[in-house]
Amino acid sequence: MHGVGGQVIWVDLTKGQVEKRPLEEEIVRDYLLGVGYLSRVLTDEIGAERDPFSPGNVLGIATGLLTGSMFPQSSRFTIAALSPLTDIWGESHAAGFWGPELKLAGYDAVFFRGASASPVYLHIEDSEVNLHDAEQVWGMGVFQTDDILRKRHGRMTRVLSIGQAGENLVRFAAIMNDRDRASARSGLGAVMGAKKLKAVSVRGHGKITVAHPEVYLTEMDEFYRRMLANPFTPGRAKYGTTHLIELMQHIGRLPSYNMRQGVFEGYDRIGGDAINECYLVKPRADWSCLQRCGRFTAVRTGPYAYQGGSPEFESQSSLGSRCGNANLESILYAHHLSNMYGLDTISLGGTISWAMEAWEQGLITSEDTGGIDLTWGNHESIVKLTRMIALREGFGDLLAEGSARAAVRIGRGSDRFVMAVKKQEMAGQEPRAQKSMGLAAATAARGADHLYGFPVLDEVGFDDDIRERFGEKYLPEMADRLNPKYKGIMVKECEDFMVMIESVGLCKYGTQIPPEFYYDDVAKALRLHNGLEVTPAQIQLIGERIVNLNRLFNARRGITRRDDSLPRRLTDEPAPNGPSAGQTVELEQMLDEYYACRGWDLVSGLPLKSTLERLGLSKDALN
Numbered sequence: 147m148h149g150v151g152g153q154v155i156w157v158d159l160t161k162g163q164v165e166k167r168p169l170e171e172e173i174v175r176d177y178l179l180g181v182g183y184l185s186r187v188l189t190d191e192i193g194a195e196r197d198p199f200s201p202g203n204v205l206g207i208a209t210g211l212l213t214g215s216m217f218p219q220s221s222r223f224t225i226a227a228l229s230p231l232t233d234i235w236g237e238s239h240a241a242g243f244w245g246p247e248l249k250l251a252g253y254d255a256v257f258f259r260g261a262s263a264s265p266v267y268l269h270i271e272d273s274e275v276n277l278h279d280a281e282q283v284w285g286m287g288v289f290q291t292d293d294i295l296r297k298r299h300g301r302m303t304r305v306l307s308i309g310q311a312g313e314n315l316v317r318f319a320a321i322m323n324d325r326d327r328a329s330a331r332s333g334l335g336a337v338m339g340a341k342k343l344k345a346v347s348v349r350g351h352g353k354i355t356v357a358h359p360e361v362y363l364t365e366m367d368e369f370y371r372r373m374l375a376n377p378f379t380p381g382r383a384k385y386g387t388t389h390l391i392e393l394m395q396h397i398g399r400l401p402s403y404n405m406r407q408g409v410f411e412g413y414d415r416i417g418g419d420a421i422n423e424c425y426l427v428k429p430r431a432d433w434s435c436l437q438r439c440g441r442f443t444a445v446r447t448g449p450y451a452y453q454g455g456s457p458e459f460e461s462q463s464s465l466g467s468r469c470g471n472a473n474l475e476s477i478l479y480a481h482h483l484s485n486m487y488g489l490d491t492i493s494l495g496g497t498i499s500w501a502m503e504a505w506e507q508g509l510i511t512s513e514d515t516g517g518i519d520l521t522w523g524n525h526e527s528i529v530k531l532t533r534m535i536a537l538r539e540g541f542g543d544l545l546a547e548g549s550a551r552a553a554v555r556i557g558r559g560s561d562r563f564v565m566a567v568k569k570q571e572m573a574g575q576e577p578r579a580q581k582s583m584g585l586a587a588a589t590a591a592r593g594a595d596h597l598y599g600f601p602v603l604d605e606v607g608f609d610d611d612i613r614e615r616f617g618e619k620y621l622p623e624m625a626d627r628l629n630p631k632y633k634g635i636m637v638k639e640c641e642d643f644m645v646m647i648e649s650v651g652l653c654k655y656g657t658q659i660p661p662e663f664y665y666d667d668v669a670k671a672l673r674l675h676n677g678l679e680v681t682p683a684q685i686q687l688i689g690e691r692i693v694n695l696n697r698l699f700n701a702r703r704g705i706t707r708r709d710d711s712l713p714r715r716l717t718d719e720p721a722p723n724g725p726s727a728g729q730t731v732e733l734e735q736m737l738d739e740y741y742a743c744r745g746w747d748l749v750s751g752l753p754l755k756s757t758l759e760r761l762g763l764s765k766d767a768l769n
């Protein structure tokens with residue numbers, strides 16, 4: 147097959163052994179690569195294992211079929227394992243250059259099983275794949291680790307590593323690559339920590355062959371032209387996602403004060419314009435990217451001085467409005483610390499804002515916090531807690547467990563302020579202002595998640611794309627973010643599409659927002675790049691197969707309809723103010739539509755036998 151490295155690396159950390167295997171093309175035919183490939187392999191490998199920190203957990207990293215191609219925004223790779231935050235399917239994705247480099251070295255995926263007795267890292271350089279002693283970098287942050295490994299193995303080496311948070315088994319520890327690209331969700335950094343695996347560095351000098359070189363450049367050029375002509379492209383290059391703060395405030399979807407409301411009075415002090423005006427150094431792009439949502443920023447003086455990667459919308463809202471914090475420099479700095487320690491900023495802000503609301507209600511006191519004041523907007527406390535969580539110091543040790551577990555430990559009724567689904571903190575979408583996001587958070591395989599389905603088509607002004615992708619008959623209801631009707635259909639289709647996109651290694655920017663490329667474009671690219679003759683309908687079915695396999699992985703661990711829930715605040719308490727005042731999430735109505743459309747049982751929420759047969763998953767059925 148073209149466009150792939152053709153080999154997979156398996157590392158047994160207990161035995162210290164490295165093995166290379168050919169890429170199984172029969173799995174690729176049914177699941178593509180990326181998250182689809184990992185879903186198949188890890189469902190089989192992890193089996194009934196229930197302890198994410200046990201050597202029996204297997205961590206997989208896989209590029210997509212188009213990763214490293216010339217298709218716009220084709221830099222992505224996926225990491226997956228049993229999650230220490232949710233105890234169910236965990237996956238996370240990142241862009242940058244690490245994924246393409248792995249392919250240039252001749253590999254498509256790397257798996258780690260077992261656990262090492264002492265810290266190690268894996269270095270891959272073409273045919274040389276070896277475990278190395280990591281004592282020198284254990285205890286160091288991500289940037290220092292990156293510096294040392296690149297000095298040791300060459301400046302062009304790409305490094306993926308954990309910081310102190312992963313080493314300390316913080317349940318929402320991230321895995322970082324290219325210094326500030328984060329595979330943040332699901333706490334997979336802690337799985338690396340439990341395995342004593344500090345880093346995976348890679349350098350490749352090979353080539354990625356393409357199936358149709360005679361037309362490849364011309365056809366890819368056409369994709370680039372379309373991306374450049376898209377009206378979204380100039381704005382994304384100017385702001386990244388930072389200007390979403392202003393847009394979300396406008397529609398009442400900006401999570402504020404632990405999602406008590408969807409508007410924040412200090413929004414303009416933490417938004418895209420504020421960052422661009424004073425702190426932007428330059429935008430940055432990942433491999434083959436025209437959207438360029440990445441950026442470098444700097445705070446030049448004061449207690450929050452730093453220089454490095456910039457927060458995007460999720461970090462701004464999580465460490466900002468969600469904690470009632472309008473001090474932009476502290477948000478930039480806490481984000482910088484999170485990159486250094488390797489923390490998921492969504493769960494970080496979600497956990498701190500839970501503690502702040504519990505403090506406001508008198509359920510957490512300074513006796514619990516060791517004297518740290520948790521008044522809304524106390525930016526010094528937010529920054530201090532970021533460090534204490536990563537290092538598991540004092541009150542930070544409790545928060546390092548995530549808000550759901552911390553609430554159980556604190557008790558006193560504080561669990562009613564946990565804004566999480568399946569123990570993962572919700573991202574920056576106040577769902578009372580966009581009902582599809584509420585449904586997507588409830589059904590996503592990895593717990594609360596905006597990206598698994600990423601149903602942004604009802605966000606604002608994508609009516610034509612809904613018409614094109616779904617049909618006229620669903621308008622105007624499907625495009626109305628406050629109307630629950632047809633959101634089950636929309637979320638189902640978006641999930642199938644997005645897992646397919648993560649299986650080919652494309653960015654969601656360009657495929658979902660803006661919705662420029664769709665199944666027919668991806669099928670064409672797979673033919674040109676990989677020589678894979680697939681129809682749009684076939685890759686659509688593969689997406690559906692992956693979602694169902696993820697559901698079965700979770701069902702083995704007891705997940706049913708009961709768990710596809712939202713915090714009661716969002717379903718029972720009307721939004722108190724802003725453009726979505728009075729709204730609640732009509733979750734049960736949307737779930738019925740979603741399950742019916744998925745072919746899942748309405749009571750249990752599990753795939754019906756006929757659905758599994760249609761998708762070729764009968765052998766995976768629960769007994």
Ligand code: SF4
Pocket residue numbers: 219220221241242430431432433435436437438439440653654655
């Ligand atoms: S849009 Fe952003 S995340 Fe996507 S490939 Fe470009 S820089 Fe990376």
